[in-house]
Amino acid sequence: MDGRPWTVDDRPQTADHRPQKAAELHAFLRSRRSIRRFKTEPVPEDLLHRLLETAIHAPSAHNLQPWRFVLVQNATARERLGRALTDKMRADMEAEGALETDIAARVERSLRRLSEAPVVLLFCRDTAAVRDDTPEEHHMGVQSVANAVTYLLLAAHAEGLGGNWICWPLYAPAETRAALNLPAAWQPEGMLFLGWPDETPGEKTLRAVEVVRR
Numbered sequence: 655m656d657g658r659p660w661t662v663d664d665r666p667q668t669a670d671h672r673p674q675k676a677a678e679l680h681a682f683l684r685s686r687r688s689i690r691r692f693k694t695e696p697v698p699e700d701l702l703h704r705l706l707e708t709a710i711h712a713p714s715a716h717n718l719q720p721w722r723f724v725l726v727q728n729a730t731a732r733e734r735l736g737r738a739l740t741d742k743m744r745a746d747m748e749a750e751g752a753l754e755t756d757i758a759a760r761v762e763r764s765l766r767r768l769s770e771a772p773v774v775l776l777f778c779r780d781t782a783a784v785r786d787d788t789p790e791e792h793h794m795g796v797q798s799v800a801n802a803v804t805y806l807l808l809a810a811h812a813e814g815l816g817g818n819w820i821c822w823p824l825y826a827p828a829e830t831r832a833a834l835n836l837p838a839a840w841q842p843e844g845m846l847f848l849g850w851p852d853e854t855p856g857e858k859t860l861r862a863v864e865v866v867r868r
């Protein structure tokens with residue numbers, strides 16, 4: 655990165671916007687992995703912005719673009735989020751009859767991962783921006799947000815960043831919204847931890863493509 659404002663035109667591309675070598679794009683897409691250990695170096699703000707600007711190009715049902723993002727940057731917000739998520743985690747585990755040692759270990763690990771992530775990016779579905787009145791429309795909204803998150807993960811990967819999709823806020827949406835003082839219509843769907851990778855994930859076994867033809 656040279657620090658100057660970045661535009662889409664900076665990408666190497668042919669006139670029709672396809673990558674010059676499709677094989678390179680395939681190899682790139684196949685090389686993305688979840689990264690759970692990060693270096694402590696911060697992620698520059700303009701880089702984060704670029705990821706978000708790319709994420710919003712994802713397809714969405716009815717083109718409603720229901721994704722909303724929350725960069726949890728200040729220490730108080732991060733602490734409040736951690737407490738909200740792990741209080742709910744604890745309550746759920748207690749209700750399931752889990753052992754106190756297991757609960758304490760999970761809470762401690764979760765708080766540590768949250769505090770060590772260089773970037774915590776919550777993503778929400780704006781229920782005021784979609785028709786959420788049928789199961790089908792609900793699914794389309796969720797799928798649309800997921801598309802943007804996948805775009806963002808891939809854009810991060812293109813920058814050499816690593817990311818991990820975290821589902822915890824799904825289990826405590828109201829608590830998450832309250833902890834971060836979010837609009838009532840923003841439904842937390844999950845969060846991403848992002849940062850410069852400090853691990854090489856092990857091999858992943860892929861299930862074979864399952865496709866039927868009719």
Ligand SMILES: Cc1cc2nc3c(=O)[nH]c(=O)nc-3n(C[C@H](O)[C@H](O)[C@H](O)COP(=O)(O)O)c2cc1C
Pocket residue numbers: 686687688689690818819820821822855858
């Ligand atoms: C919807 C969704 C939720 C996920 N939630 C978590 C999570 O809470 N914690 C975690 O460590 N990884 C989470 N992951 C990451 C998956 O574990 C990971 O993508 C999967 O094991 C495949 O590995 P890969 O991303 O390296 O290809 C989630 C991924 C998705 C798509």
